[in-house]
Amino acid sequence: MKLTKSRQAATIFYIFFSIVFVALGFWQINRGNEKTEIIEAFELQQQEQAIEFSSNSEKWERVYISGKLDDERIIYLDNVIHKGILGFKVLAPVFIEDNKIILVDFGWIKQPQSRDQVSFVSISENKNISVSGVLETPEMGLILSEDIFTNTWPKISQSKSITALESLFDEEIIKFILLSDYRADTGFIYLKPVVANMPPVKHYGYAGQWFVMFIALSIMYLYFLRKSSNE
Secondary structure, three states: HHHHHHHHHHHHHHHHHHHHHHHHHHHHHHHHHHHHHHHHHHHHHOOOOEEEOOOOOOOOOOEEEEEEEEOOOOEEEEEEEEEEEEEEEEEEEEEEEEEEEEEEEEEEEEEOOOHHOOOOOOOOOOEEEOOOOOEEOOOOOOOOOOOOOOOOOOOOOOOOOOHHHHHHOOOOEEEEEEEEEOOOOOOOOOOOOOOOOOOOOHHHHHHHHHHHHHHHHHHHHHHHHHHHOOO
């Protein structure tokens, strides 16, 4: 009787965790497939010619804008690492229509040795500019400081979230950041947007781990059944 109860408990344990491991494995595969489709769609869209920005524009769409650059309210996005070097992404507002502004990410610059040395950088000699690039909607992300922004302009920001950044402006903010294409006139370094926070291969790797755990559990269960049958 005791042995039968042990086998029943082991069987219930095996069935439950087998379902969990296999389900998690297939879930990771599906996530990997979804990320693959997103990346492929993004890459395909980047081959298209930029179209004029409108209220119908969507995330990751290639667009262009024309407007007036406000380089007196520059925002430096903090803690952006490029090739092992700490730096800033340079954001600045551009007025496009009806006193609305869109924040443009002009690229990456190396961070000075001291934050006291942070100053305004030259983005363009001409205030009336045209910019093409990709629309993105960044999330709040990890905040490393209690204060999201420094007190004076140019601001150093711990977040690229529109929800956070719009608090710096009285004007209406378009709910996108325009990641500018490479511009030789700025000298800033272009960083390719991160479309997926985790690449598909990692999801497939995690799926493999769940299936390996299922196989290991199955071997242990069969070993237990064989051993208990001999007793």
